[in-house]
Amino acid sequence: MPVGGGDIGLNLWVEKGEVYFYLSKSGTFDENNTLLKLGRVKLKLSPNPFEGKTFKQELILKDGFAQISGSNGELNTLIKVWVDVFNPVIHIDINSSQKIITEASYETWRFEDRITKGKENNQNSYKWAPQGVVKTLKDEIAFKNNGIQFYHQNKTETVFDVAVKQQGLEDRKSDLFNPLNNLIFGGLMQGDNMASAGNYTGIYLNTPFKAWALKSKSPSRSQNITISLNTRKAATVADWERETNLSKRKSNQKASIKWWNDYWKKSFIYINSDDKAADQSATNYQLFRYMLGCNAFGKYPTKFNGGLFTYDPQLTDSSLKYTPDFRNWGGGTHTAQNQRLVYWPMLKSGDFDMMKPQFDFYLDLLKNAEVRTEAAWGHKGASFTEQLENFGLPNPAEYGWKRPADFNKGMEYNAWLEYEWDTVLEFCMMILETERYDNRNIEKYLPLIESSLTFFKEHYTYLAKQRSAKALDADGHLVLYPGSGAETYKMAYNSTSTIAALKTVLERLIEQPNLSQKKKTEWTEMLKTIPSISFRNFDGKPTIAPAKLWERINNTESPQLYPVYPWGIYGLGKPGLDTAINTFKYDTDVLKFRSYVGWKQDNIFAARLGLTEDAAKLTTDKLKDSRRRFPAFWGPGFDWTPDHNWGGSGMIGLQEMLMQVDGKKIFLFPAWPKDWNVHFKLHAPYQTTVEGTLKDGKLIDLKVLPESRKADVMNMIK
Structure with a gap:
């Protein structure tokens, strides 16, 4: 254990x-x-x-x-x-x-x-x-x-x-x-x-x-x-x-016990229902949060591929007779697409202090990312690749040793990772969210956010000028090509995940009160250059497309639903919800890729779309007991055991079933089965905590602090 x-x-x-x-x-x-x-x-x-x-x-x-x-x-x-x-x-x-x-x-x-x-x-x-x-x-x-x-x-x-x-x-x-x-x-x-x-x-x-x-x-x-x-x-x-x-x-166990006691009081989800899978999900939610709490004050973020709790690899895969130092996907290598799922749930659990190691990880690497951008392309901005070393450069194996002599030195020579550099924007958004959730001072991180955005502006202008006399398309938009829709839709033209990320982070950055008027004007002008999301049809039903165009499919992610989560462009009470639901239900790639294993986000998408039955099934499947002695040692999934992005995506799904937020609105039970009795405490924006009990389909004992925020709470179970 x-x-x-x-x-x-x-x-x-x-x-x-x-x-x-x-x-x-x-x-x-x-x-x-x-x-x-x-x-x-x-x-x-x-x-x-x-x-x-x-x-x-x-x-x-x-x-x-x-x-x-x-x-x-x-x-x-x-x-x-x-x-x-x-x-x-x-x-x-x-x-x-x-x-x-x-x-x-x-x-x-x-x-x-x-x-x-x-x-x-x-x-x-x-x-x-x-x-x-x-x-x-x-x-x-x-x-x-x-x-x-x-x-x-x-x-x-x-x-x-x-x-x-x-x-x-x-x-x-x-x-x-x-x-x-x-x-x-x-x-x-x-x-x-x-x-x-x-x-x-x-x-x-x-x-x-x-x-x-x-x-x-x-x-x-x-x-x-x-x-x-x-x-x-x-x-x-x-x-x-x-x-x-x-x-x-002189150690003081009382101080440590008090820290853990306060940790559990800060946020929780306890389910008591006839559905044993639901009860098990809540138990394992708590057990996984315990493992996250064990690295509350680490200099480095909790690794997605086992955190601090890996063990002899042959007990995960009998063919790997290596030492206990082994974990798949590296030690100092950080796969951003996976790391983000470990840290997103900490907002609603109120574990803002625990997010600092992940934010500081990127801040420490900012200069190195800017240096490599300038050396490779001669322009400004921080280029953070997907398989990122703890010194800010691409992983050497993923970068490629057998590269064509004239291949651009800023690029990874890798079919999965090429042109994938938008994941840093999720961490930029998390930083912005800690300011909104807990009034955190995020001033020291603004250069990271701004440099990450600058890279996209500078780089796609640079690429366009190499192809043409014009830097923007006919509508005055950046041409985001070549790009990538996660690791899946490669050589993409106007990837939906990138557009949603740029649009949302820019909108939130412009709202920052300590941003100068000059900066606000600069970022407002960039926002105008972000192209629109593309759509396609399945059986006559409009759906969100993963990009305007792409050349091939490499992996099994569904970035066409990233505008639903994490970016929140589509969701309950917002325009286009039916199109987003169509994407979940009818897009043949989304259906083919659907799973609860590892970093799969289908449970989160279902919750965000208010699809209660799908959300409950996918989340309970994800949070069911692992086949190991400790119930929350999931994996290896696509990564390693214990799989922390498996646990993180499970936490997010359960949270989103219980509570969603949009601006100042707080939606309770947007995808929650009526027969799941639950006592919960979660955090919402504007230093708000929401605690309540659902018993036999009725909300009782609702406590909202500050009380003035109670007016913003909407109970979706009537």
Whole structure:
């Protein structure tokens, strides 16, 4: 089961009477940009309480910790595992009815350099195109400071240097942000009344490991073990060590419990109905939100492909006998199309602070994106590609090593990703929404939003001038060609997803009160140049087209419905709702692509369109128990386990079934089955919370804060 807090995640389990957990922390990127685990801990108790008939392992969700209890004759033992939300320290508290010996071991598979081959390189930025031998370099582990110290220090040359050279940016290298340089990460494990007990070796699920053990100096009824973790850029190991030792401040579990208690009070969805699938959906909504809360304060956003909770890959795919560091689709590589689904639900759950790592991720990369745009095309604006490294350049494998000599150096030579750079606009919109929802000061992010918009204006003017004497079409609009409708409709002319994104973000940016009149005029002029959305017919019924034209279909997304979600151009009470519903019901591509798996958004589209039966079926299918021990460990889907964009899209669907917003309007139960009794609390724009209970089809106990917003609430169940 997952346990965590702050920016630390543990996978905790008991096997053959011994307790294990994996250590993960935000930002632990090695030279190859693998998001490395920090090792595995094993606890062995003697005499062993877990060899008896009574055993229980429980996640205390409300308080954010796990406990394991066991009885063996007269011996009763309780182990509490918790992570300090405010300090990077893991605590293992052991209490027994009798004196016992505790052995705590730090196990690592990175005790020596390890060559990664074949598909194993999908865990790093080289993927299927390694340039020579790729090695995961060994960590440094030693008995030190009455404990076990372990760390990984990145070497001077990393995949950052490889990508910069590959993409022709060496002359600008000194200006580029490099998150991998001087990075050291690891920790220190210590135990009260414990001493070193030597080493041992073994194999766990085909992976050889070496262990460093601590053992009780004498039997006792209580034992506290701490693991202080530290991820920092540091000039020397000594600097990192000083910080690591300081991190073991006096932890206060009460403060962490209060944080988790407040987290659950802030927002919730509890369903109690005869429909067991509905109840299960609400339970798993909460369990997934727990996993998101474990990276509330991470320097880096929660990764869509497993977050902090990946584990031995052969338990996901038996053919992948790799180390626990493996995850498909990379560690430092961020697939924006997937990441967005992890972060959109945080608006209605009121988790605005947790969105900061994702926003700062793009802000940190802004300069690099602008530098590469200027170097490739000689114009302004930030070009953020779809498979984006944590240093702002395209993933080297997706960029392509076998490129035609004259292929533009700003482009990814990739059939799925070419010309797909509009996903950043969803994160720009999220930033704008945090201002509207919670009155957040977003001034520092305005350069990111403006530069992202500038890229589209500059780039499509630049391309048009290469083809013609005219920069705009006959109607004075930008010619958005070549473009892309997600990864699906390729070489698109006026992609609908791009048009909807540009139109909506521009409209919202112009409304910003702290924008100068000059800027407002500039963005208003750009808004006039955005072309209209295109349409097509199926059986005589008008539908939204994915683009005006396209050359081929590459994937199975439905960007023709992006004007419904996330962009909200079509929806309840808005013009053209029937056309949007036709698109959902009759577009043959949409029907063919429909699914609840992974990043599929069909449940969200159905909810936004008020299609209750479809929304309920697709959302309960998406949020049903995974086939794994922890119900919210979905996947691998199209990505990896646990699939966080699967969970995120499930959260969004359930929220949109319950509550939708349009300007100041708040629609309750727009796609909610009458027989699903529910108690909920969600956040709406203008610092509004809505809490209510639906019982037997009737809304009771509606609480809207501030009360003045109650007039804006419309109950769609009558």
